Amino acid sequence: MIFENTRNFAQSLDAQDELRSYRDEFIFPQVNGKQVIYFTGNSLGLQPKRTKSYIDEVMADWANLAVEGHFYADKPWWDYHERFAVPLSDIVGAKPTEVTVMNTLTVNLHLLMVSFYRPTLKKFKIICEEKAFPSDQYMFQSQIDFQSKSVGFDPKEALVEIKRREGEHNIRLEDVLAKIDEVGEELALVLIGGVNYYTGQVFDMKTITEAGHKYGAYVGWDLAHAAGNIKLQLNDWKVDFAAWCSYKYMNSGPGNASGCFVHEMHHNDSDLPRFAGWWGHNKERRFKMEPKFDPVRGAEGWQISNLPILSLAPYLASVEMFAEVGMDKLIAKRDVLTSYLEFILQEIDKELESAEFEIITPSNPDERACQLSVYLHGQGRELFDRLMKNGVITDWREPNVIRLAPAPFYCSFEDMYEFGQILKQAILNK
Structure with missing residues (x-):
């Protein structure tokens, strides 16, 4: 044009x-x-007008039904999060069982690293991009410090950053792949922002995921700037896990709930450690208050606590708008x-x-x-x-x-x- x-x-x-x-x-x-001319949807999206009615509905149910709102509200609270499965799976290219909503972004990345960062003395390194978002950098360092104390590797050697070439603003794909080959069998995890927050560069997630898997590493993605913004095919790309916030391109309100993805190939892996909670327990037996954890066979099995419905209401308003448009x-x-x-x-x-x-x-x-x-x-x-x-x-x-x-x-x-x-x-x- x-x-x-x-x-x-x-x-x-x-x-x-x-x-x-x-x-x-x-x-x-x-x-x-x-x-105004609004250019900061990559930081906080504007409020959809329909959001208020979704919140008002929850407030009215709380007022009129109190605790019975869990089961008798028009959108019962106990399965409120399940309404996200289909629209979110369409947004990120997943199966409905592979996505859920819970917590906030960095909390979810920490929880997912419990399952997918499993270092040993010989396989302990993490690859990330230079100038990752600060919260990711702090997360990496704290996870490395925590794990190194029990595993015994040198924490100073664990984090490997992919650098930009001198005089260039963006990271070359060939340099990402070369760094993965260089780290090789010591590589435990690749975790990169799918869209770099500073430059707006979109990474070739499919190729990078394949390269990490070649060395038996897990590959995850921070999709804070990608979800609702770019075409994602997380299931087809065989991404191990991913998480994203909902308040940028998905317009759910400041600091709101995070979405997360766990590939179906991990759903029945009983060897994967996780931090468990009752909301990740077998749905059909959740209220029996059983002592032994029996996880839901899907991304919902990584949930810990029951969901904050007042936070999910504006997120639901937004994802239903995405479903209308595609x-x-x-x-x-x-x-x-x-x-x-x-x-x-x-x-x-x-x-x-x-x-x-x-x-x-x-x-x-x-x-x-x-x-x-x-x-x-x-x-x-x-x-x-x-x-x-x-x-x-x-x-x-x-x-x-x-x-x-x-x-x-x-x-x-x-x-x-x-x-x-x-x-x-x-x-x-x-």
Whole structure:
């Protein structure tokens, strides 16, 4: 498609957008009396208007039924989480038995590492990407410190980071595969963010998973920036496990519940250790209060406590919206919308003739999704502040990057054009 940097062209793209009505399904903040241009769906998605009715339903059931809401609410609480199985499996490319919701993201990754990080003296190393999200880095170190005390390996040798090449912003697939080969039989686990939070780079999960399995390692993925954003085929790729948050592209509200995936090949493996709780116990016998743990044969067998229904209600509102639209349509719009944003940034850079910024997200559409990370040259946080004051809600990351995520559910093509005009004036007025 040949793009144009004009309002009329952007409006024409919006007129052709079959998802345009979903923009009205969300609540936008306002700045200076105007609806904002919202680019931070990769941090916290906007609130769907339908969310309130889902929460109100639970509150009414609590008021009217009290404890009996567990069994007699319109959506009984005791199996509320089961309503996520089909829509979430469609979103992440899994079977319904392979997904569930529980806890929050880093908690779930810790719990899954109990099962899938099983180091020995000779096989104890973890591969992750350089500049992983800090919570993952802290998790790795704490798990390594904990395990090394009982197993006896050197914790300083356990974490292996895949580096970017000098002068490059993204990690090459060939370097990931080379590092896996280098670590070889010492490799116990590969755990990488499916989409790097800082650059927006999408990793080739299928190829990396196959490479890790070649050495008998488990392979898991932190899908915080991937779930609801990119095409996933976790079952087909034979990913061992994965977890994701629900409050970014899936718009479930701040700090909300996490989804997790455990491949069906592990469901009946009684040798896998896990931290157990009563909500992971055999559903048909859960309320018999038996002393011996008998796990559900599926991802639900990793659940520990009964679910926070008030947190799940907004998540359910969102996943049902995903089920209405489907990932294929969201991804199709995402690709055009992100390409148009890239075009607008390039056009503004040409007009200014100043090389004020550089897009560090891969230009190859297969290696990026709904995010462009922009490195500011000759600019600092002042530009970010000027954008925010002019109603562009974006995200600042040290030392000098703004992240722009045009989420296809609620961002428009005219938003991209209008952002370009605001950006140009913000740079001219520095």
